[in-house]
Amino acid sequence: MSGRQEQINLDTLEPQQLAQVKKQLDEELEHLTNSFAQLHAAQNKFKDCLRCVKSRSGAPEDIGTGFLVEKKLKSAEKFYESKVEELGNNLKDLEVIVQRKQTNARTIEEVLRQKILASQGQDQQQA
Template identity: 45%
Template sequence: MAAAGEKGQQIDLNQLSVQQLTQVKKQFDDEVQHLSNSYQNLRVAQGKFRDCVTSIRDGVADSVKDKPLLVPLTSSLYVPGTLASTSHVLVDVGTGFFVEKSTSDATKFYQEKIQELEKNIKDLENVVNGKANNLRVVEEILRQKMLAQQQGQVEGQAG
């Protein structure tokens, strides 16, 4: 059995010692954990962009133009305000920069971000699945080697 290394090299896992297999297993564990966290972060970001689309659709309409609303200054601090425009919004385009866009352009911007993240999420799923499969192979070979080692010790003590 062989697993792909970082540089595309093939490693015969059967030739590795138990200690080396344990190190390879730990590396795969760490990689799978990191990639799973990244996957979760991408899902959270995608949800936030969907919330932005919903906010534009429901919160920036002529029906709410003259109604009072709460404007978020931070995640927990809101101040009273009113909607200045139902046709334009400020869009956070990253690193604290905001651009004024029409509501249709802003919705399109966020929809493109959602689609881009969906592609990245699918790519990451494939990577995570590949790493998880490699991890299972390493775990199985490690288990077999440890059983063989224990069996050898038992036979050595009996003989």
């Protein structure tokens, strides 16, 4: 997800360019927000699986291969725990990115608003 970040001086952009940058940022935010929701849903599914595995009880049974059923449940439990943790870390990383993009979007909105107000002020002075 991390690409080369290029800093742009917003004061040098025209209002139309700012609006385009804002539109692109809004599209990125929508995509990231959808991805966040999907990751969260996947994490919840793994948590449900983990609860199911943990709720199983019974005596150890030899299934004919030298493995006990409980041992298999323990490995499944570890698998689901690792997936829940991995997705949790991904969600934290994605949340930081979304917050940064939201801050950028608000900054662009403010600069655009200031430029529009300045333009309207110049128009009124010329009239």
